[in-house]
Amino acid sequence: xxxxxxxxxxxxxxxxxxxxxxxxxxxxxxxxxKDELKLGEEIARCPSCSLYITVIYNMEDFSGESDHKSKKSxxxxxxxxxxxx
Amino acid sequence: MExxxxxxxxxxxxxxxxxxAGTEGQLGTGYPQDHHFPQLLPSLSSATTEPISFLxxxxxxxxxxxxxxxxxxxxxxxxxxxxxxxxxxxLNPKPVDALQSFILDAFSLVEMAHLASLGxxxxxxxxxxxxHVEQIACGMRHSLxxxxxxxxxxxxxxxxxxxxxxxxxxxRIQSISLPQITLGLEDNKIASISANGDHxxxxxxxxxxxxxxxxxxxxxxxxxxxxxxxxxxxTQAALGWNHALLLTGDGTVFMLGGNHHGGLSxxxxxxxxxxxxxxxxxxxxxxxxxLDGIKVLQVAAGAExxxxxxxKVNFSFSIVFLSLAxxxxxxxxxxxxxxxxxxxxxxxxxxxxxxNSDDQTSPQVVSLGQRPSQExxxxxxxxxxGFTFVTRTI
Numbered sequence: 001x002x003x004x005x006x007x008x009x010x011x012x013x014x015x016x017x018x019x020x021x022x023x024x025x026x027x028x029x030x031x032x033x034k035d036e037l038k039l040g041e042e043i044a045r046c047p048s049c050s051l052y053i054t055v056i057y058n059m060e061d062f063s064g065e066s067d068h069k070s071k072k073s074x075x076x077x078x079x080x081x082x083x084x085x
Numbered sequence: 086m087e088x089x090x091x092x093x094x095x096x097x098x099x100x101x102x103x104x105x106a107g108t109e110g111q112l113g114t115g116y117p118q119d120h121h122f123p124q125l126l127p128s129l130s131s132a133t134t135e136p137i138s139f140l141x142x143x144x145x146x147x148x149x150x151x152x153x154x155x156x157x158x159x160x161x162x163x164x165x166x167x168x169x170x171x172x173x174x175x176l177n178p179k180p181v182d183a184l185q186s187f188i189l190d191a192f193s194l195v196e197m198a199h200l201a202s203l204g205x206x207x208x209x210x211x212x213x214x215x216x217h218v219e220q221i222a223c224g225m226r227h228s229l230x231x232x233x234x235x236x237x238x239x240x241x242x243x244x245x246x247x248x249x250x251x252x253x254x255x256x257r258i259q260s261i262s263l264p265q266i267t268l269g270l271e272d273n274k275i276a277s278i279s280a281n282g283d284h285x286x287x288x289x290x291x292x293x294x295x296x297x298x299x300x301x302x303x304x305x306x307x308x309x310x311x312x313x314x315x316x317x318x319x320t321q322a323a324l325g326w327n328h329a330l331l332l333t334g335d336g337t338v339f340m341l342g343g344n345h346h347g348g349l350s351x352x353x354x355x356x357x358x359x360x361x362x363x364x365x366x367x368x369x370x371x372x373x374x375x376l377d378g379i380k381v382l383q384v385a386a387g388a389e390x391x392x393x394x395x396x397k398v399n400f401s402f403s404i405v406f407l408s409l410a411x412x413x414x415x416x417x418x419x420x421x422x423x424x425x426x427x428x429x430x431x432x433x434x435x436x437x438x439x440x441n442s443d444d445q446t447s448p449q450v451v452s453l454g455q456r457p458s459q460e461x462x463x464x465x466x467x468x469x470x471g472f473t474f475v476t477r478t479i
Contacts (some may be wrong), residue, residue, distance in 0.1 A: 003349070010247065023225055025326055025388030026434055026471040027106050027145035027161070048108060049433050051349065 006044070008029075008037075008057035020044070024051055037062040089216035098479045099136040101129035104437030105472030109145040110176035111160030112472055117176060117283055121435030121442060122174070123453050129178060133160075137476050143223070146276075149178065151275025153444065156181040223278035224298075225326070227251055230264060231278045238275040240267040240287055240310075246413035248283040250298030257308070269310045270295060272445075282326030285310075292318025294331060301329065301342025301368035313341065314370055323468075325430075327384035331370065336380030336396060341371045348428045349389060375447040380423075387468035390430030390437060393448065394464045395423050424461040426451040426475055434471045453477070 002066040003025070014029070020037070023027040024046040030053050032044035040059050045052045099263060101110040104124040110117050114124050129137060130374070135151040142148075146160030146167060157178040158167040165172050168181040219238075220231040227244035241264035242251030252267035267285075273289035283299035294317075295310035317339065321332040328343030340346065380397040427448035428437040435442055438451040453475065465478040 001349075023144055023470075025431070027109065027111065035387065048106070051433075 003051045004052040005054045007054055008055055008061075011055070012043075014037070021054070022053060024049065026051070057059060099130060100453070100477050101126045101137060102477075103472065104438040106145070106434035106470070107472060109161035110174045111142070111145045111147055111469060113147060113159050113176075113178050115176050117174070119434050121438070122440050123438045123451060124211050125454065136478070138473050140465075140467040140476065142467050142472065142474060144225075144470045147469060149472065154185075156184045162438050185438050215354060218346040220278050220286075222278045222280040224284065224324075225282050226260075227280065227283070227285070227298075229267070229278045229280050229285055231275055237271060238273065239271050240275060240278055241265060242267050242285065244285075248299040250280070250283045250285045251307065252285060252297040255308055267297070277322070279322050279324045281324035282388065284324045284326075284329065285381075286313075286322050286324055286329065288319060288322055292320065292334070294319050295347060296329070296341075301327070302344050302420060304368045313368075317370065317392055321384055323384045323386035323391075325391070326388040326470075328386065328389075328391070329429075330384040330386050330391055330393070332381055333385050336382065338381050338384060340371050340373060340391075343371075344370050346389070346391070347435075347444050349431050349444060351429045368457060373448065383464045383465060385468040385473075387430070387436060387473065388470040390428060390468065390471075390473070391433065391448075392426065392428045392466040392468055392473055392474075394466050395425040395427065424464040424477065426453060426464065426466055429474065431471075436471050436473055438470075439475060 004082040006022050008020065011022045014021045017029070017031055019033045021031050022044065024030050026046060026049045028046050028048035030044040030046050032041065032055055037055070037057060039057070042055050043052050044055050100198060102125055102406045103114065104120045104123045105112065107114060107119050108117050110272055112120060112124060113126050113129065114120065135153060135155065137149045138152045139150040140147060143166065144161070144164065146158060149157040151157070157180055158169070158176045159178045159457070160167070162169065163172055167175055168183055169175065169179055170183070171461040190338045217233050222229045227242060227246065227250045232239045232241065240252070242253050243249070243261050243264045245260045246253065246258045247260070249257070251261065251265070252269065253261065253265040255268070270287060275287050276287045276290045279286045284296065284301070285298045286294060286296045288294055294313040295311050297307045297310045300306050319331045320334050323330040328346045329341040331339040331341060333339070380396045381393045383394040385392045396433050428439070428451055429445040429448045430437065432439065432444045433442050437445055437449065438447070439449055456479070461479055462475040464475060
């Protein structure tokens with residue numbers, strides 16, 4: 001079960017982690033990357049525990065954005081079109 | 086003479102224990118790892134070192150105060166929250182040198198505050214320096230300050246206010262960066278304030294609980310302080326991220342919200358009592374059934390777990406209570422406390438101290454070494470987001 005529903009504007013961009021973050025009750029941070037958001041992923045996970053949150057956002061806000069901050073090459077699988085229900 | 090001194094030394098001896106999430110060093114054990122069993126902290130537990138008079142635990146860091154005003158911090162420091170002048174974690178308690186020579190009085194009044202950020206403390210004191218700051222409390226992203234005046238008390242809020250946790254506006258606001266007066270408390274003498282997650286609360290001197298911020302349970306957000314119960318009065322309030330623990334003058338614990346408490350993966354089993362069913366948008370305040378007959382001296386709440394200290398009070402003391410003001414009662418209860426620590430709630434990081442990572446829906450006794458709890462004159466429990474501290478005087 002999702003621990004909470006959190007709007008993307010309530011999350012903070014963390015340069016070090018290259019991810020949007022939100023405090024987890026364990027003391028660590030729920031995290032979701034721009035790449036994940038582009039793909040329509042709405043679950044932000046905590047690396048330290050079993051909890052996760054549902055991120056509320058507009059996928060269009062991220063689909064056109066170039067990921068210039070990330071030096072990692074985008075994997076081919078992530079460039080595939082995403083089916084939107 | 087020598088014998089007397091030895092007795093005094095023994096009375097002064099304090100043990101400090103910690104358990105739960107510890108990967109950022111917040112347990113003060115010197116190792117960045119979780120502990121499912123209570124750990125005795127030798128560096129803080131000694132007759133030769135100064136005792137800890139007050140502790141406050143944030144998301145992953147801890148701040149401690151000694152009677153002489155020394156401030157120690159440890160745990161996560163990546164945002165500078167340890168006040169050591171760097172941005173790194175500290176696995177062991179380290180003094181905050183910058184606080185050695187000032188604001189000690191203010192810190193000594195921080196009792197019952199839940200500090201989330203040392204930086205916030207300095208902000209409060211800077212902005213409100215011309216008034217008497219009695220208490221401060223920090224939630225996930227907001228702060229409260231209680232200012233005592235001769236005629237009236239004022240609670241100030243600043244930081245994130247999206248869920249109503251500042252109480253400074255009847256409309257929805259994003260955030261404010263300067264303290265503003267919380268509305269609707271002006272006519273009350275305020276005894277204490279609390280904050281955690283997106284919740285805020287204040288207890289009036291006559292024991293009425295006011296809450297504002299994110300709604301508990303399935304209730305909607307509350308933008309101005311709202312009296313939580315018409316029929317009950319309380320002496321302590323401890324806020325979690327989704328629940329609140331409330332203590333009455335006779336040592337009974339009530340829980341507000343907490344529908345999932347002790348069961349982030351399982352439905353919660355607490356029996357809810359309809360104490361506040363007068364209004365439909367009111368979260369239910371429920372008594373914890375398994376605590377029937379147990380007097381409780383102190384409550385503490387982590388993000389998703391709870392802790393308490395039990396006491397023993399015989400019948401005649403209860404009679405005395407009825408004729409005394411609340412604060413006198415609390416002091417009196419401490420004198421006769423039994424000192425058993427109980428925990429319940431989310432347990433994934435061992436924050437319940439029961440030796441495993443299980444959740445618990447009802448309070449369980451934590452074993453702190455072999456020493457009988459009756460030998461302890463005073464125990465205090467403090468909760469961070471996913472960890473727990475106990476100080477006890479032997």
